Amino acid sequence: MxxxxxxxxxxxxxxxxxxxxxxxxxxxxxxxxxxxxxxxxxxxxxxxxxxxxxNQPAAIAVKWYEAFDENRPDILEAILSSNWQELPSEPEVARGAQSATSGLKMLHTTFPDFRIAIDDIVTDGNKVVVRSTITGTQMQPFAGLAASGRKIRIQAIDIHLVEDGKITKTWHSEDWMTGLRQLGAFER
Incomplete structure (x- = not known):
């Protein structure tokens, strides 16, 4: 592609x-x-x-996935603007690369074999839409669930806004209902 x-x-x-x-x-x-x-x-x-x-928006957005796939916070620090914002986000979540690097570290700690693969990329000017697949094995507590050793495979869809060679906003949606089901959250 x-x-x-x-x-x-x-x-x-x-x-x-x-x-x-x-x-x-x-x-x-x-x-x-x-x-x-x-x-x-x-x-x-x-x-x-x-x-x-x-420096094309799509090439910059691809680096986001490289950072998460390879556990490379330095890449996030290089491609995110100082006031980068993830949407939706909790009101108390700080803007900037530190927020994303914290998420990256948590995911790789909880799911040591965490992987993210790009399935589709669509660009429209300075917006890049990416559909990806996230996989991993839960080895630490997550979302109130004890470490289970179970595997997840979920889909994520992101829209990255790239301005002046940096990602300034990411609208992010992951299919955690499927992930939580795979981790046993809804078993009786």
Missing amino acids: TVDGLPDDLNALKAMVLSREAENAAYVRSSRNCSVTALVAALFVGNAALAEAQ
Whole structure:
């Protein structure tokens, strides 16, 4: 799947840019009027395309899922604005990356094998909608439930607003009714 004509995988994107750089460099070298300036310009265009692609809203939103999947709070700190807000959220929840990193740490403590996989991405300007699947095994108390060793598999849907290269808001919805059922919350 591609987003806005770009490959899903950042490595594939880098390979595409490097291939274009090589094509541009080969063309410039083969030209009779080859100049150092033209060669540098060709390489710059390739690197600028890679930098621009990495700053696209979809690429920035994908980093959110990398952070949660790989337990990397440093990624969240890099991509969230200082006043990032999760919606809906409790009134006392602080804005900013610290709120998200606390959630990340809690999830990886409670579900040590926590994983999140992107299923779909849709972009509309600077909004990115992501449907994902969350899995994990509950090894610590969660939502009033003792550690059960049970596995969860739930769906989440997020809408990320990206402004000036940072996520400023995330509307977040997870299917915790299914998760709580899987953890035995409704057993009699």
